[in-house]
Amino acid sequence: MNWFSKMFASSIGQKLILALTGLFLCTFLVVHVIGNLQLFKNDNGLAFNLYSVFMTTNPLIKTVSYLLYFSILFHAFKGLQLAYKNKIARPVGYAVINGKANSHWTSRSMGVLGTIILVFIVVHMSDFWYEYKFGNIPYAKYTENMSTGEVKFERYLSEAGEPLTINSKKEEYVEGNNKIIIVKDLYEEVSEEFENPFLVMVYILAMFAIGFHLFHGFQSGFQSIGLNHPRYSPAIKFLGLWVFSILVPALFAAMPIYFLLIK
């Protein structure tokens, strides 16, 4: 083994992998939640649908998204592998163990919480990511009056009421005084999905899992990299609690609730 693989094969190196991929996934969550806030816009999904096209066609974002898929898989794989290795470091367990006397339950449940999140990611990606890429998502037609700025929304249908498609995710042209945008209507897909109360429950529970996972995981990632400092660590813990374990999951959870109850 050369030094590079030796470094990452060591116990500290394994933790380094988990920390780096984990913190990268945290930055993704922030981008994801900010982008998805456009779901709350009362514009029949125009902003959200255009954003979806941008996120799936921009070459830079596409490159980062492959890094993201890899990070999710690698983080999950390494996490489970490490959980197994750590299990066999204690072949005979204790008859009585009082874990709550010395540690927070989230820190002792990262494997379970992570597995719940992994299952959720599979469900979530087959719901939206797969549907958007390979499924039959209807198109929406937005007609913007360029002098008044008023936008008219309609489904993109033939005269007979059959759904029409185009060969790309988006088409934009000017017709007289109107700008016409025809775009894949992921917004419609989202609002349909979240009419199902069971699915909304699944999403909310998954956000609890993410919140608890990041309550420990965010600050733990910094410790694994070796960043523990009396000046900065309190700020890292603050961010981990209020942003990553409360604000981000709460905003995500608000989206299905909004579609189920308000929309």
Added chain:
Amino acid sequence: MSGNMNLTLKVWRQKNKSDKGRFETYPVQDISPDMSFLEMFDVLNEKLINDGKEPVAFDHDCREGICGMCSMFINGRPHGPLQGVTTCQLHMRSFKTGDTIVVEPWRAKAFPVIKDLAVDRSAFDRIIASGGFISVNTGNAQDANATPIGKDDADASFAAAMCIGCGACVAACKNASAMLFVSAKISQFALLPQGQPERNQRVLNMVAQMDAEGFGSCTNTGACEAECPKGISLSNIARMNRDFIGAQLSSQKV
């Protein structure tokens, strides 16, 4: 005497390394609240010897909280219910009459049970031997103030050097990780000028030995810090992590 206690002990008994082991239940009577936990075990062992039975093997030495030998996992916690003490500093007043107390050995692949409650902690010795020292020439000690050391660094180094190598960190950790111990032994030198010449090689060697011994890896639960009788800080683990990463990245060896 009034105030004395009657207790039930569930103690792990195991003949040798290869024996499977099991719990035995022993009633102990008339235990003074002022006895230490180890003295209570002495009373139990006297009785077992008088009854012609094998006494419970347990490690102990100084009985004043500095040798680190008294490894007992008591009611689900290393060294029992108090914080910042070893088993010899735990007194029976922390329990009440009628209590059942479960006593187990440290559990870790790297700490095999020798007999009953005594475990083999020589894995720690091998980690120290792999680099937990500074190489100095013999001869007269140099003048005490010849090498200036900042107060903060000296304090942090002393705090790390408080580690008595008892293994409570390993015992408490859900992963049986030895990182608090190893990081304390690395930090006590990493913070001092005398530790600098061998700093990189030390962390590489000691971490390699730690991994070879079969300890788990750290998931930052903080259980070790909470259970450490000497209050060794988790910040030492962060220092070890960054020293290790830095040493790996900057080493000239290919």
